[in-house]
Amino acid sequence: MKRLYNLSILVFAVSCSNYGQLTIISDLPSELDENSGMVLHNNSEVWMIEDNGNKDKLYRVNLKGKMLSDHKITDAKNHDWEDLAKDADGNLYIGDFGNNANERKNLRIYKIKGPLDPEDEKFRAERIEFNYPEQKKFPPKKSKRLYDTEAFFYAQDHLYIITKNRTRPFNAEALIYKVPAxxxxxxxxxxxxxxxxxxxxxxxxTAADISEDGSKIALLGYGRLWIFTEFELDDFSKGRLQSIDLQTNTQLEAVCFLNDSTLLLSDERSHGTGQNLYKFKIPKP
Known part of the structure; x- marks a missing residue:
């Protein structure tokens, strides 16, 4: 009877969670309940980070949700780590640019030179410091709060940064910036x-990535995806846009390409659900 009772609880919990078009691959380790960024590693693993208030660590997880290793990032502090990016040489980039109140003046990206050796307990970081020249007040008035950030990707020796809109009233505008990598x-x-x-x-x-062949850019939101193709950098927003409703209510925070047509996504633990790794096949437009 107890087993049947527990099964009933599990079924109820799953039924109360709406993962829409996403396919759950695995749950994530307990250390990653506030995961905020992810990149693919060796086609069968991911590197992950957590956001504000968590450890200055990089985590390596396989696609079955098993924690393989964690690594202290030296010369770095997790003020608000919000996304991960990587380049073809195996360098990783941690976006420490979370800025909910639009009042930070210490925005930075940490570069960790690769290829990374998972046997190393610590990785050393270099700093890429930057500011948004268009922001004149810290914080600006509510109608101008365009400078929170949770998303970026690497392309052509630069890091492309996409801001998270916090304007009131909400005007839906996202800004696209670039800085040298x-x-x-x-x-x-x-x-x-x-x-x-x-x-x-x-x-x-809330997150971004570019496919390995450079033909697709994916931006993630809370239950939505925006896929850009047929674009030219720098302003990829002028390319062909495919907007996808994922039909989910989960708090999605990280995305990366598994291959040129499939995405991996993850979410935070929220209201008793989430903290999962998902897969999504990009439909043909």
Whole structure:
């Protein structure tokens, strides 16, 4: 009877969770209940980070949800780590640019030189520091709060940063900036803008990635995806846009390409659900 009772609880919990078009691959380790960024490693693993208030660590997890290793990042502090990116040389980039109140002046990206050796307990970081020249006040008035960030990707020796809109009233605009992918201090260059959609609960950008062949860019929101193709950098927003409703209510925070047509996604633990790794096949437009 106890086994039947427990099974009933499990079925009820799953039925109360709406994962829509996403296929659950696995749950994630307990250390990653606030995961915020992810990149693919060796086609069968992912590197992951957590956001504000968590450890200055990089985590390696396989696609079955098993924790394989964790690594202290030296010369780095998790003020608000929000996304991960990588380049073809195996360098990783941690976006420490979470800025909910739009008041930070210490925005930075940590570069960890690869290829990384999972046997090393610690990885050393270099700093890429930057600011948004268009932001004049810290914080700006509510109608100008365009400078929170949770998403970026690497392409052509640069890091492309997509802001998370926190304006009130909500105007849905996301800004696209770029900075060089090397140690230094920079004024981020504004290269584009786009409006995802009008729902403030679903239409903010929480993660990004570019496919290995460079033909697709994926932006993630809370239950939505935006896929860009047939674009030219810098302003990829002028390319062909495919907007996808994932039909889910989960708090999605990370995305990366598993291959050129399939995405891996993950979410935070929220209201008793989530903290999972998912797979999604990109439909043909």
């Amino acid at each position: 090397k140690k230094g201090k920079y004024k981020a260059e504004l290269v584009g803008k786009f409006k995802a959609c009008e729902d403030m609960n679903r239409c903010v950008v």
